[in-house]
Amino acid sequence: MTATVREVAKRAGVSAMTVSRVINGGVGVRPATRGRVEQAIADLDFFPNRIARGLTSSKTGAIGLIVPDLVNPFFTVVLRGAEMVARRAGYRVLLCNTESDLTLERSYIEDMMSHRVEGLIVAPVNDNSRLNLSPLMRRGLPFVLIDRGVPGVDSDLVQADSAAGARRLMQHLTKIGHRRIAFIIGSDDVSTTRERARGYREGLAAAGISVEADLVIQTTVDRIGGYRAMQQILRLESRPTAVFAVNNMTAMGAMETIREAGLSVPQDIALVCFDDVEHLAVLSPFMTVVDQPAEKFGTLAVQLLLERIGGRAGERSRLVVLQPELIVRHSCGVQFRTSRSRSSGAPGVA
Amino acid sequence: MTATVREVAKRAGVSAMTVSRVINGGVGVRPATRGRVEQAIADLDFFPNRIARGLTSSKTGAIGLIVPDLVNPFFTVVLRGAEMVARRAGYRVLLCNTESDLTLERSYIEDMMSHRVEGLIVAPVNDNSRLNLSPLMRRGLPFVLIDRGVPGVDSDLVQADSAAGARRLMQHLTKIGHRRIAFIIGSDDVSTTRERARGYREGLAAAGISVEADLVIQTTVDRIGGYRAMQQILRLESRPTAVFAVNNMTAMGAMETIREAGLSVPQDIALVCFDDVEHLAVLSPFMTVVDQPAEKFGTLAVQLLLERIGGRAGERSRLVVLQPELIVRHSCGVQFRTSRSRSSGAPGVA
DNA sequence: TTGTAAGCGTTATCAC
């Protein structure tokens, strides 16, 4: 199907080794020789076989990125950041979408090992991902966790300060007068869920409010989960004045319920959430959110991973905690203007 | 770093071939032998090296997917569809994001050839992608174009009927009374742009309206492009009553301008576009759109590609034209209810 | 049912 180094070598009247040298930068090859080889490569339309290369050198030039939900814009942006940094370093990103399925996660991790990626970035499904990660730990394949930590797994980790973000959100809501704030929350076996729940409790406590169990609705962390949770909230005898959705997807679902009920945000009920929905947040009502620097999750994770792959990392695992940012818009019930271009200015222009 | 077939073989007291047979399904291996091999595999924590496998069998089990913008939800959903079908067929999808950069597209295509993918799905940047695709054609590597056709490239193609979609949109707008409809359009070297422009003209003509050059604003097909184009539109002496944005991203940018200007949709100006923004369309005002079946682009493309890889496709190239669907919501200025659950019902429930 | 031998396309190593 395509020429090999040997064929190129033959045509250029050199050895395969010389061809190999040329396609790898050509150091230590006389310009004249090099020219002949390059000509032969062009003539034969030769593309080096990376597969074969990976076999001898065990440098496959690939890293894996495993995320639970690629349709979630948060992870899309993580991916964009990761790919950019990886490409600049000469690496390819192999992407895996587990759809929050532990079995799929396990098989993707095995797949990545089979593909001999040099390292892995994983946004784990939940605490049970520990079992899936253990083969990586056993064989010492470098990996970096993002977004979510996994108890019992000692590795580099890039995460946001979820508790602080939630506290800030609660602080804001209570400051503008909300006292009864519902919380749409996910399963307890995800670290970010636990942290956001802690921030919720602490934030309320700081305002002298105690948590009402009725107002904490546990559900799946996706649109349908948010949809159902909000239905439940609207059925409460005494309706809360505000709702905190644990992430962007649940917030979307919650919005849908609110609209169907003929209510509006923030007039009838306030709604805030984690994760800015980025380029789509232009649609009103503009959500008040705690934004996580998604792209940084990707870029930092790749940097940490490449350091580790390159043996420049040391034994100890590293923890990077990114600060989320409160962006006050309209869905909480106050009309603010922030200094952020994303909320009040042009998209990406000064 | 990890065990090899030979090491497993030694431990199990068999030959490497027997191990190979076991890891490939184990047909023609006596159960007892097979058991010993499996035990040895478990003991040594062995994972077959796909790289090496790909070298001998030239079945790498990978296909490439090249898209111009992964942050665009349309392509994210395409990816989801593609990956699902590919996985079921035992293939992995290697994803490349060209960011609409022809140079990057070229290098990704070469990269994919180096990785010896068995085939490629490409949403090309524009007509100039022809040059980037030519190496594929030269060596007969199967590929399928999606979304956009490329003049001079004869290949399988999955696309939407853009002209019909645009016509339908114009038909609707004119029917409810709009006569002056601006068009935010992209570069002319993209097939979908040309087709949508044709639909725009034809749709207007059918209503006895002639195109006003002032109302057609050419820009980059992203959020910032839509933002600027809408600024230009608002500066027109005689403001149009409606705006047709060529895709979801330009519509987002346009919305942003409208909001900054203190205007609202549809009271001050109507806004419609191509591509449903899917799970984010829950935010109001609910856009009237022509929706393309994004996931189908992915699933069909993979099916066509796998047929071709498997030699079950025949010489002739195939064209699949998907019908886009008009979803009337509120941004056009009428309050309709459609039968689609996505616009009026629950997310994914009956 | 199992094993032997050779080779996939590249690069590491060590000569020259």
Add this chain to the structure above:
DNA sequence: GTGATAACGCTTACAA
């Protein structure tokens, strides 16, 4: 500066 040889880990083809 260039080349010969032997791997890398697996599978194909054939033999036993």
